[in-house]
Amino acid sequence: MSTLAPSTAPGARPAGHAADWDFGDFPYGLEPLAMPPAGHAPADAGHLSVTLAPCDPDGVRRELRALSGGGPPPGRPAVPPAPSYDQLFWFRWITGHQVAFALWRLMGRTLSALPARDAVPGPAAMARLESWTHAYAAMLLYSGSCPRGLYQRLIRPAMFLQHRGFSGVWAPDFAQVRSLLRGRPLPWTSDPRAAGVRAAVHAHRLVHDAVADRLVPSGRSLLQQTVAESPVRPSERTAVLYDNFFMTLRGAVPDEAVAGQLLRRLRAVGLDLAVNGLYPLGRDEGPGGPGGYGGPDGAAAWDARVAWCERRVGTVLAAAADHAAPLARRASTTL
Template sequence: MTSPSDGTLVAEPRTDAWEFGDFAYGLEPLTMPPVGDATVSSALVPSALPPCNPDLVLFRLRLLAEGGTPDLPDTFTDPTDDQLFWFRWITGHQISFLIWHLMGEILERNTDREIPDRASLARLETYAYGYCAMLLYTGSCPIDLYQSLIRPRMYLQHRSFSGTWASDFVPVRGLFRGRGVARGDAPEAAGLARAVDVHKTIHDGIAARLVPEGRSLLQQTMKETVVRPSERTAILYDNFFMTLRAPVDGEGITSQLLRRLDAVASDVAARGLYPLGYGGDERPKELRSAEVAHCENRIGHLLHEVGEAAATPAKPLS
């Protein structure tokens, strides 16, 4: 960062191919607009958002989706398993927040319509599959590492730590629960309904694999205390995922998303979706379905499609 005479922080452009964080598999804070219980924590964006060249990122995403090899800098070093899967857990969730935000905007623009227009439905479908990709990406860690690294850290943040505290999910909760247009009653919404169904299959499969006993931290502690979503839990959740709340415009949302998609696509291209393998037929039946395999095989394309959708301005509703 440089500091001009007025004291404003300005992000300096990076010159190497891995342009996320301060080092390979480093993390970046995410800045999101307030929503639900998550209120503004700053009247201003805390610092200049890192630079992003959308055309360059989309070019790289397309090349990686088509089987290209990431051009990693000479200083790039292999991460430890802890570093790799902690990066995937945090950054994958941040991408999910951004996707939910973009979907929420579409739903809000179509509030007065029983069925969103075709362009909006296509974007919703693209983003829904993008969320499927993030579920697979964050859930790619081995169960022993999840149990030894990720779950204990969530427990230390709060013994009832829960995904129900995710404020950005509130505007799309009904959609991902198969309500409204996601029921698929309208023929033009059939693709979106299928994407929502695939999301549920993946979500249930990852939960069954990572938490075999079937009880989340929230469910485990319900006898001790009942913790409902509130401004306090929203802060705890945002803090865990390095998320700040401040006014952010559409360009800021897109640039933050593209930077993360670029890093994730480079990671998957270099190491694969399952760098430590997975249990083959021992995987839950949900994760052995043809629909899930299709998402796994197309994850690079899904990342590129999300980037293209986010970087293309939506046309005004007629």
């Protein structure tokens, strides 16, 4: 297992205090995500009560705004670097996906609140959809920030062991936003007032394709590799398999609690990025060797729009928190 040199090299700067990290049981630890039923995900009648960690929405907003400047907030030390690349990128893969699930849920809430399918969202709703779509693109970059070699060695095999056809199309919460995020025309998306949302969706699609091309240059997902021999349609069973992999529980969870959990994860992501950066090993090289991040053969895929999204990750997360905080203020910590 590779170690992170900054935390172990002689003469390295002192590590930050773990007390600054309040997510999971230790820095870069994981937390289960509690979500309401969606898509094919069943509501478990035996779902046990869950006590959620407390969240200070306004404190998270202030901290993320400070972190978006590229470092820890004034007067607070940084959290320690992760002890290994495996732990760091596994945290990013699981937590980044959990953030996406929460964003999809809140976006779905906004869409479902429209009085009619052809109604144009109001300015506040439009701003939320635009912000959270950009935040989802940021999570694609964050989750996929591992080198190609590490992805092929650690993450892809873990998904294969869960199911040989493991696929993102099984994600229960994506059903609420599938049409919007896949660029399928909705009655209101051609309205001039939706220009910001359209641009965010376009940017997200570019980021998605660029990350996929870098991590899986063959272009064949696990589902595509196995569909001929064992086709699997999304179902309640695949939803449970998907949720289980990403540590997601289902039950009577209000959207206020979803927003609170989102903010806690955004803070953890912000702290991670302040210490490690988006690409701790550099984007063009990694444990996979030259070209681990696409190299010369993949450079064309990483166009200016994707680079623009990379530069804005911190401010995008802060904006997403601003839009989630009003809902999270009403959350209870006990479900």
